[in-house]
Amino acid sequence: MTEMTQIAAPLAAALAAKGYESLTQVQEAVLAEEAQGRDVLVSAQTGSGKTVAFGIAMAPELLNGADRLLFADVPLALAIAPTRELALQVARELEWLYGEAGAIIATCVGGMDYRTEKRALDRGAHIVVGTPGRLRDHIERGSLDLSGLRVAVLDEADEMLDLGFRDDLEFILEAAPEDRRTLMFSATVPKEIAALAKDFQNDALRIQTQGEKKQHSDIEYRALNVTSRDKENAIFNLLRFYEAKTAIVFCKTRANVNNLLARMGNRGFQVVALSGELSQQERTHALQALRDGRARVCIATDVAARGIDLPGLELVIHADLPSNSETLLHRSGRTGRAGAKGVSALIVPQAEFRKAQRLLQGAKLVAEWGKAPSADEVQERDDVRILEHSALQSAPGDEGAMAETLLEKFGAETVAAAFVRLWREGRSAPEVLSDAIQPSAPRERGEFGESVWFTLSVGHTGRAEARWLLPKICDAGGITKNDIGAIRVQQDRTFVQIAKSVAGKFGAHQQIEADLEMTRMDGEPTLDRPERAPRKPYEKRDKPAYTPKPSRFVEDEDAPRAPRPPRAEERKPYEKRDDKPRAPRSDKPYAPREDRKPYAPREGAERKWSPEDRKPYAPRGEDARPYARKEEGDDRKPRWKAGDKPEGKFKPKSAGFKSHGGSSDKPARAAGFKSHGDNPKAAPRDARDTSKRFVPPKKK
Secondary structure (H helix, E strand, C coil): CCCHHHCCHHHHHHHHHHCCCCCCHHHHHHCCHHHCCCCEEEECCCCCCHHHHHHHHCHHHHHCCCCCCCCCCCCCEEEECCCHHHHHHHHHHHHHHCCCCCCCEEEECCCCCHHHHHHHHHHCCCEEEECHHHHHHHHHHCCCCCCCCCEEEECCHHHHHHCCCHHHHHHHHHCCCCCCEEEEEECCCCHHHHHHHHHHCCCCEEEECHHHCCCCCCEEEEEEEECHHHHHHHHHHHHHHHCCCEEEEECCCHHHHHHHHHHHHHCCCCEEEECCCCCHHHHHHHHHHHHHCCCCEEEECCCCCCCCCCCCEEEEEECCCCCCHHHHHHHHCCCCCCCCCEEEEEEEEHHHHHHHHHHHHHCCCCCEEEECCCHHHHHHHHHHHHHCCHHHHCCCCCCHHHHHHHHHHHCHHHHHHHHHHHHHHCCCCCCCCCCCCCCCCCCCCCCCCCEEEEEECCCHHHCCCHHHHHHHHHHHHCCCHHHEEEEEECCCCEEEEEECCCHHHCCCEEEEECCEEEEECCCCCCCCCCCCCCCCCCCCCCCCCCCCCCCCCCCCCCCCCCCCCCCCCCCCCCCCCCCCCCCCCCCCCCCCHHHCCCCCCCCCCCCCCCHHHCCCCCCCHHHCCCCCCCCCCCCCCCCCCCCCCCCCCCCCCCCCECCCCCCCCCECCCCCCCCCCCCHHHCCCCCCCHHHCCCCCCCC
């Protein structure tokens, strides 16, 4: 084990003050000789001390042999985290780790004031911790200069890729010097992480700690089957059963978080929420309430709770099953950290049995299947806690006199009952749950044990199916489905595997139904597919010679032709099928247009118009009358020019009146109507005020 003396003196003093007696496996791995000065790609489980590990690993580049850091106008180290909470958590860890060295740490996370972060960067910071999006904003705006960067750290790199930060990571790392040292930490190393490490690391050392091979050995996994309507009640009983110092409940969506928050608040739980819709200040206050003990339960989504470290977290509840096995590991990794014990409970409704089994198998975890704690079990656990309460274990002190007074006045039984009632008043009453079907743990192939094979006289030709045969076999022998192994349906028969312990319930030959017989076999059947008969070789057929089709056009005039259809005059006259004869047509010939009589109105009707009434057109061209100007003595109406009209000879268009093509003075229905042709800016502000309207002069 690496000795603490091999670490830089300021960091060793900080670790000793924090209570570190030894280092974890991942911390020892980054301090090995082969990892000194090299880029490393570390994969380790959550809660293994990765933050302290990369804090120790980048000390040689930061301190450079000194015990105190000098002023730095540009950052020397950069740590990138996927979420705000994780970035702030990393910053807190590095503050106490580099406190003795005098390091100045600045944070750049989304949701915080940009100007405050810029002022902190301008004052100078040795280490910058932030999220990819906000760090890129500072680089693009010129407030973050990475020209002097010596080491870069990517924490939870797999989660950053899942959240779509690859472009931002590439932009940030390209802005840093190429001779920097890059440390990449990830819970898992998929192909995308390996590709990213190949692009931005130089000859990286792959470090895989032993803790990764045995996932979360300090966590007890439980799968609790419940009915759909008892899902929330099971969560309440689970919290009451364990009475954990701090617990976290994971939900799939924000709506589920808000719904569960309201339900638990009504039942008296000290609960806070942590979701993406909350501001950064609200999320920080929620985490601080959990650390201070003002809240004991946190309801969160996957993204909001990624990588957070809550002290004393003993219980993780999966209210909604995660989407994949990796998310299950990350959720459960919030507990069982640094050697502490924890419980991870999955709430599994009946419709999600198979999904829960697939998640556990994919994560290589073994869970204990059972029912959620009932109301009686919660009550029994409460009774044990009352007897083990610290107030009953210690001798009476200053309160002894008051205790004697209570005993004399009320009696021991009444005082004890009051103590029990006060204990239960501060806690939610347990919920009564309905009975749920107990699921069986998934059975791996090859675990069926000794068995006997039987054959059934039906197969695919009789439309046989395993789900149709299974209940018939169970009823015939009085066995359960767990006593039946494989069912292989063939073309004309079916093979069934039955446990040897119950095979005696079936005879050598048994009639299950009228057309269904079951016969015992001496050995195991051959389940290989029968070989197909070889196909006949392909024989090429001789195609007949091509013969062109005869032409539609007959070249030989003497050749017989098809009869033509009869002409119109040769066709038979139309015969109506019904008995009514058709009226004969008129024998009068059709009269041409020029022989028609002119239009004449009906008798008694008044003639309105005729072509003779049309007025001749006015002459045009040379015969047109020239335009004549107004001369003296002309009786035409004068055309007044602007400003030449005599007073009293016209009516003005006042504001609020419509002009209807003439001199109409009809008032508008509403004030502010524009007069056609008037300037709208010339209208008064208040057209309804009659005192401001124009009053024409009186006529003489």
